[in-house]
Amino acid sequence: MESKGTRNLDARGMRPVTSYAPARILLLGLTEAVFGLMVLGMGALAIWATSAGEMRPTKPGDMPEWWMYIVGAALVLGGLALFTSGLGRMLSGFARNCFFMAGPEGIALRMPKQGWIGRFRVVEYDLKWNQIAQFVRYIHRAHLIPVGSDLRIEMKAGGRVVIARHYFRDSVKEIQQRLVTIQALVGR
Numbered sequence: 001m002e003s004k005g006t007r008n009l010d011a012r013g014m015r016p017v018t019s020y021a022p023a024r025i026l027l028l029g030l031t032e033a034v035f036g037l038m039v040l041g042m043g044a045l046a047i048w049a050t051s052a053g054e055m056r057p058t059k060p061g062d063m064p065e066w067w068m069y070i071v072g073a074a075l076v077l078g079g080l081a082l083f084t085s086g087l088g089r090m091l092s093g094f095a096r097n098c099f100f101m102a103g104p105e106g107i108a109l110r111m112p113k114q115g116w117i118g119r120f121r122v123v124e125y126d127l128k129w130n131q132i133a134q135f136v137r138y139i140h141r142a143h144l145i146p147v148g149s150d151l152r153i154e155m156k157a158g159g160r161v162v163i164a165r166h167y168f169r170d171s172v173k174e175i176q177q178r179l180v181t182i183q184a185l186v187g188r
Contacts, residue, residue, distance in 0.1 A: 033086025043075025
């Protein structure tokens with residue numbers, strides 16, 4: 001289904017760079033929600049085991065009971081935050097009319113942006129080629145192991161637009177190469 005805004009972009013010579021990936025967003029959100037429930041469960045178990053279970057401190061060298069309640073509460077709150085974030089990510093997978101297009105004028109982009117406690121909003125960007133300084137493929141690492149990547153569109157006036165890998169079907173490297181090619185073709 002094509003929206004009125006997309007038809008307007010077609011009239012301006014904009015063509016798709018890549019397509020939206022709602023299934024990937026849903027699966028990532030589901031994974032995050034399940035992991036959040038596991039952390040939440042560990043926190044609840046720590047609180048229960050400290051108050052009524054076998055982990056109740058009895059010897060002088062044991063961790064104080066109040067400290068275990070704090071650890072359990074932190075795990076519960078962290079798990080709840082992960083769970084609601086996963087739910088919000090799953091809901092953002094149902095955002096409509098998301099696109100990533102480029103043409104002679106520049107780049108048009110519409111995608112969800114995740115907020116706090118599972119909330120999201122749909123953001124739109126209309127970037128002109130003369131506003132863009134460069135396209136940077138940023139790789140997130142945990143102890144030197146790549147765990148994710150973003151495409152960062154650096155602006156000449158400062159600031160950047162960050163596009164997470166999971167929103168669109170193609171890899172960040174492929175999208176970056178396409179944008180550089182289109183930018184060179186239009187002579188910017």
